[in-house]
Amino acid sequence: MSDDPFVREDSGLARLFAEPADPAGGEAFVAGVTGRIARRRRLRTAAPLAALAVLLLAVWATWPAAETAATLSIHGIALLGNGLSAFFTSPVGTTIAGALLLPLAVWAWATGRLRAYFR
Amino acid sequence: MSRDYGDIAEANLVTLAALGEERAFAELVRRRQGATRGLLRRLCGNAALADDLAQDAFVQAWRTLSQLRNAAAFGGWLKQVAVRTWLQHARKAKLALETLDAADAVPMAPAADGERIDLDRALARLGPAQRLCVTLSYGEGLSHGEIADATGWPLGTVKSHVARGGARLREWLS
Numbered sequence: 001m002s003d004d005p006f007v008r009e010d011s012g013l014a015r016l017f018a019e020p021a022d023p024a025g026g027e028a029f030v031a032g033v034t035g036r037i038a039r040r041r042r043l044r045t046a047a048p049l050a051a052l053a054v055l056l057l058a059v060w061a062t063w064p065a066a067e068t069a070a071t072l073s074i075h076g077i078a079l080l081g082n083g084l085s086a087f088f089t090s091p092v093g094t095t096i097a098g099a100l101l102l103p104l105a106v107w108a109w110a111t112g113r114l115r116a117y118f119r
Numbered sequence: 120m121s122r123d124y125g126d127i128a129e130a131n132l133v134t135l136a137a138l139g140e141e142r143a144f145a146e147l148v149r150r151r152q153g154a155t156r157g158l159l160r161r162l163c164g165n166a167a168l169a170d171d172l173a174q175d176a177f178v179q180a181w182r183t184l185s186q187l188r189n190a191a192a193f194g195g196w197l198k199q200v201a202v203r204t205w206l207q208h209a210r211k212a213k214l215a216l217e218t219l220d221a222a223d224a225v226p227m228a229p230a231a232d233g234e235r236i237d238l239d240r241a242l243a244r245l246g247p248a249q250r251l252c253v254t255l256s257y258g259e260g261l262s263h264g265e266i267a268d269a270t271g272w273p274l275g276t277v278k279s280h281v282a283r284g285g286a287r288l289r290e291w292l293s
Contacts, residue, residue: 013285018258023160026149030145033177033178
């Protein structure tokens with residue numbers, strides 16, 4: 001209960017606030033909430049597919065320039081991957097990766113953030 | 120839709136909903152929608168906007184329910200979610216929230232002699248910050264500390280809003 005002495009003493013105001021204000025249309029409201037949740041889930045499912053479709057469309061539209069860009073990118077990624085793999089197969093790299101990733105995964109799971117992302 | 124869950128205790132519904140059971144959450148919405156919409160209607164003074172914000176608050180609650188540690192505390196937690204939703208709306212709408220002066224600066228037409236005004240009209244004449252603090256204190260029975268936690272405002276600011284807002288309401292409603 002409130003710790004304002006006025007609040008405790010002034011029962012008139014508290015009584016006014018306590019008057020029931022039950023809004024009508026409860027079932028419609030519930031349907032509105034479940035509808036919003038369903039729309040949100042559909043959007044989360046559809047968004048990656050839409051992004052993939054846009055990417056494929058962009059590749060098709062800009063071929064063969066897209067092929068050159070992709071080849072260069074993949075070559076760059078391969079070089080980066082070689083460097084990273086050398087790092088992470090070393091004892092120091094493995095230890096650092098474990099020290100970073102394990103607490104992160106435990107924290108995300110324990111706080112419910114991992115599940116919340118996919119809801 | 121969720122009639123099967125009508126007899127289940129709220130804490131159990133919260134646990135089920137946190138595991139992803141949508142019908143359990145729909146039953147929670149059914150049970151709590153009156154209080155949540157009532158709170159937001161007092162804060163907004165606009166039924167349509169309040170219902171829209173209340174739906175946002177429930178969607179936000181669904182999204183973050185798995186972070187709630189104590190299922191028995193669902194009611195208070197939901198109230199906090201609703202208050203945060205309203206505060207986000209108020210900031211987007213650039214309502215004066217942060218300072219006492221800004222809250223006091225909201226224009227208020229004086230009541231005509233002998234005019235009696237009801238609680239909702241009186242609340243609408245308060246500044247947004249005072250309205251929030253007074254509603255949470257008198258209407259929801261929250262302590263000043265709990266209001267400070269819900270709003271993120273300093274305790275002294277909350278006390279001032281409750282005292283000044285309460286005094287004004289008493290004056291207008293007497």
